[in-house]
Amino acid sequence: MGKLKSSYLALLFCSVVFGQEQPVDYVNPFIGTSNYGATHPGAIAPRGMASVSPFNVAGKIKLNPLEKDSQWLSNPYVHENSYLTGFSHVNLSGVGCPDLGVIISMPTTGKLKTNHLEYGSTYSEEVAKAGYYSVTLDGYNIKTEATASTRVGVSRYTFPAGESNILLNLGLGLTNEQGGMLKINSASEVEGLRMVGSFCYNSPEAAYPVYFVAKLSKPADNFGIWNTPYKNTGKEAQWMGYNARTRIKESFTREVVGDSIGAYFSYNFKEPTKVEVKIGISYVSIENARENLEKEVGKKSFDEVYKDTKEAWNKKLSRIEVEGGTEDKKSIFYTALYHTQIHPNILNDINGEYPEVATGKIGTTNGTRYTVFSLWDTYRNYHQLMSLVYPEEQLQMVNSMLDMYDENGWLPKWELNSTETFTMVGDPASVVIADTYLRGLTGFDVEKAYKAMLKSATQTENNPLRPGLGEYIKNGYLSVDSRIAGPVSTTLEYNISDYAIAQMAKALGKKDDYLEFSKRSLSYKKLYNPETGFLQPKYRNGEWYKPFDPEAGANFTKNVGYIEGNAWQYLFMVPHDIPEMIKLTGDTKNFVKRLDYIFDKSHYDMANEPDIAYPFLYNYSRGDEWKTQKRVDDLLRTYYKNGPYGLPGNDDTGTMSAWAVFAMMGIYPITPAAPVYALSAPKFSKISIHLNNNYYKQETLVFTSNASEGNIYIDSIEIDGKGNKSYFIDHDKLLKDGHIEFKLKATENFR
Amino acid sequence: MGKLKSSYLALLFCSVVFGQEQPVDYVNPFIGTSNYGATHPGAIAPRGMASVSPFNVAGKIKLNPLEKDSQWLSNPYVHENSYLTGFSHVNLSGVGCPDLGVIISMPTTGKLKTNHLEYGSTYSEEVAKAGYYSVTLDGYNIKTEATASTRVGVSRYTFPAGESNILLNLGLGLTNEQGGMLKINSASEVEGLRMVGSFCYNSPEAAYPVYFVAKLSKPADNFGIWNTPYKNTGKEAQWMGYNARTRIKESFTREVVGDSIGAYFSYNFKEPTKVEVKIGISYVSIENARENLEKEVGKKSFDEVYKDTKEAWNKKLSRIEVEGGTEDKKSIFYTALYHTQIHPNILNDINGEYPEVATGKIGTTNGTRYTVFSLWDTYRNYHQLMSLVYPEEQLQMVNSMLDMYDENGWLPKWELNSTETFTMVGDPASVVIADTYLRGLTGFDVEKAYKAMLKSATQTENNPLRPGLGEYIKNGYLSVDSRIAGPVSTTLEYNISDYAIAQMAKALGKKDDYLEFSKRSLSYKKLYNPETGFLQPKYRNGEWYKPFDPEAGANFTKNVGYIEGNAWQYLFMVPHDIPEMIKLTGDTKNFVKRLDYIFDKSHYDMANEPDIAYPFLYNYSRGDEWKTQKRVDDLLRTYYKNGPYGLPGNDDTGTMSAWAVFAMMGIYPITPAAPVYALSAPKFSKISIHLNNNYYKQETLVFTSNASEGNIYIDSIEIDGKGNKSYFIDHDKLLKDGHIEFKLKATENFR
Incomplete structure (x- = not known):
């Protein structure tokens, strides 16, 4: 491959010298996000396992005419919609059935809300490039940016001063599979898994977990989990004032399992502040997700990860x-x-x-x-x-x-x-x-x-x-x-x-x-x-x-x-x-x-x-x-x-x-x-x-x-x-x- | 405490020498299993975290007039009932609200069944002593025996020749909490957790996991998990032929989460065979459950564990x-x-x-x-x-x-x-x-x-x-x-x-x-x-x-x-x-x-x-x-x-x-x-x-x-x-x- 490499270097050199656009600069990830193209504009490295895609196919049918639960819809993002409920970290591109579209992060401001129908937002100033996606959430004035290495999604949230939250919602997803598990390890780390599978409504018995470890660049002031259980319809429901209601467990650091669960990390910023969130993915284990995160990204900044991924794309293209x-x-x-x-x-x-x-x-x-x-x-x-x-x-x-x-x-x-x-x-x-x-x-x-x-x-x-x-x-x-x-x-x-x-x-x-x-x-x-x-x-x-x-x-x-x-x-x-x-x-x-x-x-x-x-x-x-x-x-x-x-x-x-x-x-x-x-x-x-x-x-x-x-x-x-x-x-x-x-x-x- | 110990030893000596009944021999764990006494006859060590109680409060209202979901019922076992669906490994005794009663094992014979309404059995020849419980399952001609150390439940199933199964059902339970996770590690080991809590319909936000590691004395010929998802009621339900149906995943060795999940281990015995099942418990982590199991029981046989627990009871009493x-x-x-x-x-x-x-x-x-x-x-x-x-x-x-x-x-x-x-x-x-x-x-x-x-x-x-x-x-x-x-x-x-x-x-x-x-x-x-x-x-x-x-x-x-x-x-x-x-x-x-x-x-x-x-x-x-x-x-x-x-x-x-x-x-x-x-x-x-x-x-x-x-x-x-x-x-x-x-x-x- 030595020969190839040198020719690429030469290419790269030429492009830089002459200020020309490089192949990577021509990529427009919005292509295919309408007309059922089923691509997504999210950040991904070449043939990446992880990706960070805006997720705008859930809830609010007026804002999201293509709503995932009201029809057959196979992508986490469509151009037609305008109500965003987070960023999914494993995504399929250009397929005909819904699956993956899970491990969804979302930055918000103000009081904690855990229901995506309440915390979602319209958005503007979308930018998508190979390995990069950015958007401003209208409801919160948060600029969110995303990039990715092969197995790690990296986001950068620019929060205004005041109360802010980073949510990781394991309940929401494009897949029709149910069930997740999460465990907060510290004020800046959470790990877990989400079940996915039954692609095209086939092989349900083969449904499987995707694992993750998420690390925040700043420890949160408060953290916890939420869990919305199913409605109990038995005799005992009469004594359950909390029946099917969302529970918030502050500072809870043991495992939580359920179909509708999530983790939150809350801050109170004195001034506008950037927080980076790195989410390592694995289909084998949480340990491997952590190793992927540490070896592939480790202490690299958002900008460094994006630079490497952009270069990788340019090399490929x-x-x-x-x-x-x-x-x-x-x-x-x-x-x-x-x-x-x-x-x-x-x-x-x-x-x-x-x-x-x-x-x-x-x-x-x-x-x-x-x-x-x-x-x-x-x-x-x-x-x-x-x-x-x-x-x-x-x-x-x-x-x-x-x-x-x-x-x-x-x-x-x-x-x-x-x-x-x-x-x-x-x-x-x-x-x-x-x-x-x-x-x-x-x-x-x-x-x-x-x-x-x-x-x-x-x-x-x-x-x-x-x-x-x-x-x-x-x-x-x-x-x-x-x-x-x-x-x-x-x-x-x-x-x-x-x-x-x-x-x-x-x-x-x-x-x-x-x-x-x-x-x-x-x-x-x-x-x-x-x-x-x-x-x-x-x-x-x-x-x-x-x-x-x-x-x-x-x-x-x-x-x-x-x-x-x-x-x-x-x-x-x-x-x-x-x-x-x-x-x-x-x-x-x-x-x-x-x-x-x-x-x-x-x-x-x-x-x-x-x-x-x-x-x-x-x-x-x-x-x-x-x-x-x-x-x-x-x-x-x-x-x-x-x-x-x-x-x-x-x-x-x-x-x-x-x-x-x-x-x-x-x-x-x-x-x-x-x-x-x-x-x-x-x-x-x-x-x-x-x-x-x-x-x-x-x-x-x-x-x-x-x-x-x-x-x-x-x-x-x-x-x-x-x-x-x-x-x-x-x-x-x-x-x-x-x-x-x-x-x-x-x-x-x-x- | 040296003085105490020697006096106990003297006591013990006298009892043995004169062939007298010892205090432990007078214990009748059936006392309180009716009249809403809410005790259980299961095996437990003094102040044990784990216990192995027969579980007969689920399903079949004719056989179980006191059915857990049809009324306020706070115990895993009642004398009035006669349809047994397994053995729960964490249990409360003499309380007024339902909780725990989970991590339920069950031996069966014949083809695998995963629904307790189908695999339950009437029973006979019940024996209960301090630290020991035994029963014969009529439907299967399986003698089941249970004992326990402080943090480990130990069962011994005597199977007839032919097809046999050991089930671990994480869906069934006395608690009203939902959700479990399990992972099969080998043909003779499974680990996991089950959510419990909301005792007396209070403090739902404090619901928490109980962890376990279960080891079988004989590797199974086949193993796997089952998972029954909730019914999808959305648009996509029309394409889901498998909607809400139980899935069997043979040989699946990654995590499974859900409200209705379980593991099975199946055998085909040429002759009547005993299998011992040891289940270590922890409220901290799976690792601790494993350590509890290994340090407290390890390679000890059922009989050795029972002997130790019986002696501990006698010392106490x-x-x-x-x-x-x-x-x-x-x-x-x-x-x-x-x-x-x-x-x-x-x-x-x-x-x-x-x-x-x-x-x-x-x-x-x-x-x-x-x-x-x-x-x-x-x-x-x-x-x-x-x-x-x-x-x-x-x-x-x-x-x-x-x-x-x-x-x-x-x-x-x-x-x-x-x-x-x-x-x-x-x-x-x-x-x-x-x-x-x-x-x-x-x-x-x-x-x-x-x-x-x-x-x-x-x-x-x-x-x-x-x-x-x-x-x-x-x-x-x-x-x-x-x-x-x-x-x-x-x-x-x-x-x-x-x-x-x-x-x-x-x-x-x-x-x-x-x-x-x-x-x-x-x-x-x-x-x-x-x-x-x-x-x-x-x-x-x-x-x-x-x-x-x-x-x-x-x-x-x-x-x-x-x-x-x-x-x-x-x-x-x-x-x-x-x-x-x-x-x-x-x-x-x-x-x-x-x-x-x-x-x-x-x-x-x-x-x-x-x-x-x-x-x-x-x-x-x-x-x-x-x-x-x-x-x-x-x-x-x-x-x-x-x-x-x-x-x-x-x-x-x-x-x-x-x-x-x-x-x-x-x-x-x-x-x-x-x-x-x-x-x-x-x-x-x-x-x-x-x-x-x-x-x-x-x-x-x-x-x-x-x-x-x-x-x-x-x-x-x-x-x-x-x-x-x-x-x-x-x-x-x-x-x-x-x-x-x-x-x-x-x-x-x-x-």
């Missing part, structure tokens, strides 16, 4: 340098790249310990244990981006997935803090592993990985990853009779995974497997109804499910054949077999016509994954590549903006952002588990990807162009100075040649 | 040896003495640590920190018995009370595990301290004690012990207008405390105080209505409250003037001024007539404290002493029996039992804070009180008599061989002379 393009485009680009560096995040403590999947044990890693694998989303483009730009992370992610296999007996599907949430369908881990391997990143136990992939592809009984596998193997598709969710979608997902296994088998010289899984990967054809031209749900006996409506399933409505989509959105979700699919549906003309129809009639859903690669599919029709360039440009302009509404929908732990990063660079990994990119028009005049030379020989990939607001069409492409006719490029070739020159123009190339 | 009398009488006597050795109990851990009152801090004692001071009850006779028989304990209790004063700024009133529950009325701590001092036990900081007593007697603002003190000092009584509970009762209680302070002042040479408090102690006269002959509630302006009904207030019914009693029961509750009271109400003839009326018309309440000394008041009327002998004999025969119904009512942490011990010995401490006993007829032919020679010179006090079922009247009394006319004896004289010979007969002495 500087792997890709862009020049030209508007300031907004740069913000969109670097914020997208930033959003790909939130999840998967680090799960292990600084001592290497982490909770294992399923075993109930504490494991230890020498490297990094990653968590939050939303693989149904991320197998499509996210891991391809990581393989290219952050290969060391991608390999470590694969190794984390293999550790999970060791622990659980199965690869992950939708893993969250070492619980398998079984969210969504398919067997995406195999695709990620094969894709990584085929891109030349082989630094993992390949035989074990292959064995794990085969297991989920062949074990027909008690297979948590591939329900209905027996029927799928026998008949080539999941039937409506199987009652398995979205039988068409799930069949396609299995096909894609089988294709990945076939490609891996081929690379490993396992010819029989290659042939078998190649064959399996094409069974989607059994669901193709030539009469309608769609992939349709089918009964076991071969009859089509009726009635068939190709639009049923749009906008997440329930339907028989598809998961989060309809027949249009799944029609071309066979990325490994598009040429054959074109033949199946007629010819390229017909194919392009139907693609056009999908886009023109708004059947395309930029906010979800099944059709995420559609804009690039025009490249399969010679002469129609300009439509890819056009669609991609349209989509970027329509859905990706430098503001809260700047994501098309849920970021899906970075998948939507990865789409934007690729799309703006002019390359897209069109086929999971095939190391190839579709080309489109880049949005910057120069894009430099600084490669990790531990994995790739080339120092830097450079894409140059005359990109502008108008120049969105490709006139010609030169690769290493040689003319290039293809609108696809192999991963190997890209890495070898290193330089693509796009000549762009303002009008399309007609066929 | 052998302080008084009785000869003659029926076997039942001996059981009644030794069980009463046993019940005086349950509370106050030890609060400090083996390392000396204990939670302080009010400070939130952990204190350390070199001696013993006692807790459970039900002083409104115990000031009347209990502490007098302790001063006589266990002076070292009584002094340590006074020192614990003074430590509480140091911590809290106030002496205790009704202290429970370092929370002041403010139950009942008056300022009884002063009486206990003065009484102890005046009996010659001066080994405490007397000046501090006196200062503490004066504080509660003189601070008119914010005085938690003596509400309404200003009015009381000014007018001599608490008025109905004051709205202070039971103004007549409370005035009398303040008088008694003031008398105690006066006596203490006198002994300390504080003449002014003596005069002032002596005067204050007689202000009850202001409540005497010569027209009715009763102490009556009065308005501030001097008018009597109307209507006046001397029977109002009996059987705990609500009334304006009195606490837990009526005008009859409070009429003579001026133990320090009976001769004047006789004059006030007329003459001795009238006095005796009214006493007779009270007894004959059932206005006397043997089950409560205000009139507890009434039977001995006949001694104030020369020639009527035989009525004391008769009433005492009647009451003993009617209310004290060798069986579950063998207490007159709530044991009041040993007060009712202390009454029986004194009454059966023929002496009674007639006036709190005056070292004098009233004499009546003993119930044994020889009673030997082995005195602690660190405090008293005499080796042994001996009361001899020709007691029999018929000989219940005193013919004559000889003290140290000299004739004695008085039916009172001073504490000093008793201790000096050492031997009282009662000549008894079967017919009364007429006046």
Whole structure:
């Protein structure tokens, strides 16, 4: 890594010398905080376990139209709301279900209030940067600032003179899990835990604690806890004058447990005073939370922690340098790249310990244990981006997935803090592993990985990853009779995974497997109804499910054949077999016509994954590549903006952002588990990807162009100075040649 | 103490040699488990912090007519019930409000069940001895045995072959507090805590945790936890298929918190197998619970622990040896003495640590920190018995009370595990301290004690012990207008405390105080209505409250003037001024007539404290002493029996039992804070009180008599061989002379 480091230093030096904005300066964490993007503007370090997010989704429906308990809401903060009730210290970004959003701190002034419906406040002067968030609480005139190291959230509250309080509310949270414990150790320290889990209303039996130790820079004048018990409804309630009433226990220093508990630290300041609050997090134990806090932050000031985290972000983001393009485009680009560096995040403590999947044990890693694998989303483009730009992370992610296999007996599907949430369908881990391997990143136990992939592809009984596998193997598709969710979608997902296994088998010289899984990967054809031209749900006996409506399933409505989509959105979700699919549906003309129809009639859903690669599919029709360039440009302009509404929908732990990063660079990994990119028009005049030379020989990939607001069409492409006719490029070739020159123009190339 | 020890050893030796029953063998822990005696038959060491009581007060109303949630019920076990749901490891004995009764273990067989309504069982073959309890669970054919050291409950379960489970249920409990935490450390260890408190529905803000570590002698084949969350009633409930359902987490080894949680350890035995479960308790921390477990029990077997505890009990109970009398009488006597050795109990851990009152801090004692001071009850006779028989304990209790004063700024009133529950009325701590001092036990900081007593007697603002003190000092009584509970009762209680302070002042040479408090102690006269002959509630302006009904207030019914009693029961509750009271109400003839009326018309309440000394008041009327002998004999025969119904009512942490011990010995401490006993007829032919020679010179006090079922009247009394006319004896004289010979007969002495 020495080489890399020096190049970064050089970069940094240049930026400083010339007073240029650095990549980190372009990050706008407000992007995605509206339009259900589900990102949060809080402070976080790259792939941090801890984060400090403003929490504005609880209570006061008029001020908070998106209230967490009145609807399905999956984020601690939304742009639409305006009543803030604190700062949560573990948060998910860009997910579709509520979880975490707990360990909530809140500074107030005046008399102690412990009910967030009473102590919340509107706010103003919000500032969000990579690793920094700040806001002024209108009700208290308190400036609050937040930053974070990997496992520690650090806040700085600037209090006015007078009575002030710092609250730590363990009752409030985004998660639907209940229960916390806390123990005040001194006038400046409290420790505890909060139960979280049951993500997407699944796996409640796997709910688990997140631990913390909070330290204040100033000992409080008074401290204590509160506890609001549940209402006793029995006979004895008549004698309980205190029934369900909040209790304040001043100076209480033993453990307190309950669903609605908190700690307070109160001051009486003679003059405006700053107090820093450092909260160390762990998923293993309070001791580890303390060690994380002490080793990662210790006596460092807020400013020092922020400086380090900002530098870490800049280092990460500087792997890709862009020049030209508007300031907004740069913000969109670097914020997208930033959003790909939130999840998967680090799960292990600084001592290497982490909770294992399923075993109930504490494991230890020498490297990094990653968590939050939303693989149904991320197998499509996210891991391809990581393989290219952050290969060391991608390999470590694969190794984390293999550790999970060791622990659980199965690869992950939708893993969250070492619980398998079984969210969504398919067997995406195999695709990620094969894709990584085929891109030349082989630094993992390949035989074990292959064995794990085969297991989920062949074990027909008690297979948590591939329900209905027996029927799928026998008949080539999941039937409506199987009652398995979205039988068409799930069949396609299995096909894609089988294709990945076939490609891996081929690379490993396992010819029989290659042939078998190649064959399996094409069974989607059994669901193709030539009469309608769609992939349709089918009964076991071969009859089509009726009635068939190709639009049923749009906008997440329930339907028989598809998961989060309809027949249009799944029609071309066979990325490994598009040429054959074109033949199946007629010819390229017909194919392009139907693609056009999908886009023109708004059947395309930029906010979800099944059709995420559609804009690039025009490249399969010679002469129609300009439509890819056009669609991609349209989509970027329509859905990706430098503001809260700047994501098309849920970021899906970075998948939507990865789409934007690729799309703006002019390359897209069109086929999971095939190391190839579709080309489109880049949005910057120069894009430099600084490669990790531990994995790739080339120092830097450079894409140059005359990109502008108008120049969105490709006139010609030169690769290493040689003319290039293809609108696809192999991963190997890209890495070898290193330089693509796009000549762009303002009008399309007609066929 | 060396001398004491050797005399005990001699005693023990004799017993063993002659194969006689020892005192410990007479204990029948079933006494008081019915008739609301509120004792439990569980295993406990003398003044133990831990105990193992069968828990049969939850669920199944048909099998358990006294169900804890359907009424006010203050004990973990009642004789009336027959459905057992486990064994609670911290328990109160003889109290009037529900608390503790938590950390409940239960052995079962077959498939795991976690709901006590499903896994409970009827039972048979109950055996209870001092330090030992055993029962067979009908539903499972499991023999369960329990014993305990001071801070550790030890159980032995004899399982049949097949599937078996040991449950530790932290959801179930007698207390109305909520919340627990547990963490399984291995297949044979679990630790955690349970919140308790709000005794008598008071002081909810002081609720606190009790900690435990449980170790099993055999590692389980499987283990895990269960957790039943509260029902989510929000919008999201519609997606929560698991809403409010019990979750089983197998092999889960991190913390679990909640109101309804538990741990299970499951086995599959090839043959009948014994498993021992040791549960260490602490009110400080889990670490201390573990240290208590390891240092007190460690690798000792069940049998070894029981042997030690049985010996400890025998040592304690052998302080008084009785000869003659029926076997039942001996059981009644030794069980009463046993019940005086349950509370106050030890609060400090083996390392000396204990939670302080009010400070939130952990204190350390070199001696013993006692807790459970039900002083409104115990000031009347209990502490007098302790001063006589266990002076070292009584002094340590006074020192614990003074430590509480140091911590809290106030002496205790009704202290429970370092929370002041403010139950009942008056300022009884002063009486206990003065009484102890005046009996010659001066080994405490007397000046501090006196200062503490004066504080509660003189601070008119914010005085938690003596509400309404200003009015009381000014007018001599608490008025109905004051709205202070039971103004007549409370005035009398303040008088008694003031008398105690006066006596203490006198002994300390504080003449002014003596005069002032002596005067204050007689202000009850202001409540005497010569027209009715009763102490009556009065308005501030001097008018009597109307209507006046001397029977109002009996059987705990609500009334304006009195606490837990009526005008009859409070009429003579001026133990320090009976001769004047006789004059006030007329003459001795009238006095005796009214006493007779009270007894004959059932206005006397043997089950409560205000009139507890009434039977001995006949001694104030020369020639009527035989009525004391008769009433005492009647009451003993009617209310004290060798069986579950063998207490007159709530044991009041040993007060009712202390009454029986004194009454059966023929002496009674007639006036709190005056070292004098009233004499009546003993119930044994020889009673030997082995005195602690660190405090008293005499080796042994001996009361001899020709007691029999018929000989219940005193013919004559000889003290140290000299004739004695008085039916009172001073504490000093008793201790000096050492031997009282009662000549008894079967017919009364007429006046």
